[in-house]
Amino acid sequence: MANVKSMKTVPPVNRLQGSLPRIGIRPAIDGRRRGIRESLEGQTMAMAKATADLIGRSLRHPCGLPVECVIADTCIGGAAEAARAAEKFRREGVGVSITVTPCWCYGAETMDMDPLTPKAVWGFNGTERPGAVYLAAVLAAHAQKGLPAFGIYGRDVQDRTDASIPADVQEKLLRFARAGLAAATMRGASYLAIGGVSMGIAGSIVDPGFLERHLGLRYEMVDASEFVRRIDEGILDPEEFKRGIAWVKENCREGPDNNAKSAQHSRAVKDREWEMVVKMTMITRDLMTGNPRLAELGFGEEALGHNAIASGFQGQRQWTDHFPNGDFLETMLNSSFDWNGIREAYVCATENDYLNGISMLFGHLLTGTSQIFSDVRTFWSPDAVRRVTGARLSGIAEGGLIHLINSGSTGLDGTGQQSRDGKPAMKPCWEITAEEAGKCLDATHFCPANLDYFRGGGFSTEFETRGGMPVTMSRLNIVAGLGPVLQVAEGWTVELAKETSRPLIDRTDPTWPTTWFAPRTTGTGQFRDVYSVMNNWGANHGAISFGHIGADLLALASVLRIPVAMHNVPAEQVFRPKVWGSFGDPASEGADFRACANLGPLY
Numbered sequence: 240m241a242n243v244k245s246m247k248t249v250p251p252v253n254r255l256q257g258s259l260p261r262i263g264i265r266p267a268i269d270g271r272r273r274g275i276r277e278s279l280e281g282q283t284m285a286m287a288k289a290t291a292d293l294i295g296r297s298l299r300h301p302c303g304l305p306v307e308c309v310i311a312d313t314c315i316g317g318a319a320e321a322a323r324a325a326e327k328f329r330r331e332g333v334g335v336s337i338t339v340t341p342c343w344c345y346g347a348e349t350m351d352m353d354p355l356t357p358k359a360v361w362g363f364n365g366t367e368r369p370g371a372v373y374l375a376a377v378l379a380a381h382a383q384k385g386l387p388a389f390g391i392y393g394r395d396v397q398d399r400t401d402a403s404i405p406a407d408v409q410e411k412l413l414r415f416a417r418a419g420l421a422a423a424t425m426r427g428a429s430y431l432a433i434g435g436v437s438m439g440i441a442g443s444i445v446d447p448g449f450l451e452r453h454l455g456l457r458y459e460m461v462d463a464s465e466f467v468r469r470i471d472e473g474i475l476d477p478e479e480f481k482r483g484i485a486w487v488k489e490n491c492r493e494g495p496d497n498n499a500k501s502a503q504h505s506r507a508v509k510d511r512e513w514e515m516v517v518k519m520t521m522i523t524r525d526l527m528t529g530n531p532r533l534a535e536l537g538f539g540e541e542a543l544g545h546n547a548i549a550s551g552f553q554g555q556r557q558w559t560d561h562f563p564n565g566d567f568l569e570t571m572l573n574s575s576f577d578w579n580g581i582r583e584a585y586v587c588a589t590e591n592d593y594l595n596g597i598s599m600l601f602g603h604l605l606t607g608t609s610q611i612f613s614d615v616r617t618f619w620s621p622d623a624v625r626r627v628t629g630a631r632l633s634g635i636a637e638g639g640l641i642h643l644i645n646s647g648s649t650g651l652d653g654t655g656q657q658s659r660d661g662k663p664a665m666k667p668c669w670e671i672t673a674e675e676a677g678k679c680l681d682a683t684h685f686c687p688a689n690l691d692y693f694r695g696g697g698f699s700t701e702f703e704t705r706g707g708m709p710v711t712m713s714r715l716n717i718v719a720g721l722g723p724v725l726q727v728a729e730g731w732t733v734e735l736a737k738e739t740s741r742p743l744i745d746r747t748d749p750t751w752p753t754t755w756f757a758p759r760t761t762g763t764g765q766f767r768d769v770y771s772v773m774n775n776w777g778a779n780h781g782a783i784s785f786g787h788i789g790a791d792l793l794a795l796a797s798v799l800r801i802p803v804a805m806h807n808v809p810a811e812q813v814f815r816p817k818v819w820g821s822f823g824d825p826a827s828e829g830a831d832f833r834a835c836a837n838l839g840p841l842y
Contacts, residue, residue, distance in 0.1 A: 241681050243680065244677075246676055252304075257332075258332040259300050259307075260424055261306075262333065263308070263311070263356075265311050266283045266311060266314045266315060268344055269342050269344055286402075288310065291308035299669065300420070300424070301607040311327065312327060334357075334426065335358070336358045337361065338351060340361075340362060343369045350377050352384075355426075358381075358387075358419075360389070361412065364393040365396060378390045378818070381816075382821060387819075387834075389415045414814050415794060418795040420604070421798075425454050425604070429457040429548065431461070433552045433591065436591070437554060440590055442590075442593060463557065479521060479579075482579075486577075492681075494685060494750065497689065516565075523550065523552065523568050527550050528546070549587070549596045549600045551596045552569060552590075554591075555590060555693075559694065563696045564698075565697070566688065566697055566698060566700055569587050569588075569612070573585060573586065576651075576676045576679075581673070586610065595778070597715055602784030606788060608665045611643070611710075611754060612648040612649055613754060615776050616644050619641075619743060624743070628739045635730075636755070639757075640755045642744075643753070643754040643756050644747060644752065646688075652679060657670075663708050664785060687750075700751070701750050701751060702753075703752070703754075706732050706734025707732065709786055709787045710783050712758070712783045713726060713782050714726045714776065714778055714781050724801065724804040725796050725804065726775075726803070728776075728805070731757050732756060732757075733756070740753070758807065777804070790812040793814070793815065797819065797835075800834075800835045800838050800839060804828060813826040816834075
């Protein structure tokens, strides 16, 4: 049993430079005085305060800090007050704006004109004052000026005195807020590549232009030799290393060595490998976000880090042909806990597949949870499973399964050993208990690496994900002449009996973590059946996030002007800027492609 009773939750902290983005609330009003504006001031400002309250009690940043809202000092009745609000928002770090109103306002005079700020407008559905009319008018102005905004309009008419926010309006406000904050959080941060291209994988051929123009991210790169330099020159915290290696020896169970006995590394060599992979984990973290302890040790430049919100480790083959692999560092960074306690998961992509790393980043920013990185390895049809194991698939798996398995960065949260309402889950760090962290460790073996793949040794993470978790698999791809496109597949994890799963796992590599995935199928197109999902997936990797977050991913993609080529999100859940409807059915792939092409990259 893992000894984690004393494990504490690390106080939430923003690891990136600068402040976390805030949401600006803009109460728009009819500017006509001598009776009209005066009669609306209270109701309009109350809408703004109610919106801020909803967001403040509902959302947190992935680190656990609460999302803060900034309300304009006055209602906005025209260009002068709009400018005052914009200046206040600049001072206070607003990265997302929501305009609210119960009434008619002068659209082009009151709208948010910042082209880089994700924006939404909530027009109160009441008959006493035409908030819905303003909503339509100002969204038309947004479309005409090329400043797309999400429109929020409640389904049912409310009385003027009704200060509540209907459930459907709440859902849209929060969906937009999550997407807008994800986009704003990326802006100005970095993607850090440690090493270059891994084994010819296209996703590890980093395109700085995509990162800069669509995401607002800086591209940073260091050679993997930086590990050797920092280890040889002692550029890491020696006290933390002692604590880390002791914690690993006590809590990380070493699994069976499946290499031929003649090839197996000695105990002394394995112990040295454990020390190195712990150091590699610390160094990767320090490279990403810095470490003030290094400045105290005399390494001021290294203490700063690269302000990286996500990273990738090339590993194969130039590094792993000689040194221990990166499986442990990727696993631990992508987990929500380590020897320092329970804390926000990092995002670190295997094989420096930055497109999968960014897909993981999207999921992490939207949910605050650890992410799973996997090969989309094999479609197992019911007939194939029956032929190999004699078992019949049933329930959500009756149409077959996709075997998600990879040597690297499936965080320990991916065991599914955390729980919510008695069901398996992957939770944000502020909800995870020490007991749950211990269960994740107890469900995991760290097996000596397959030396045919990894000549330098190391330790791979081995577990099977618990079944019954709603999950969403996503993947960014770059297509020549088109640019970035996103794929999204909602579904569930499946737990197979050992006598069924082990023969299937043993056909690939039994030292790697397995997630059995059953996507939700629709009977048509790319989701006609499970085979079609596998057959239409655009790359060898996928990023898996807890929860059915497809609608949030689609909203975020529209903010970033990235079209979605494949998804199984129900049409009624699709939420995009209002102007998408001018390009066709706003829930359709065609309208999405046309809108994104017309508007161009966000930055």
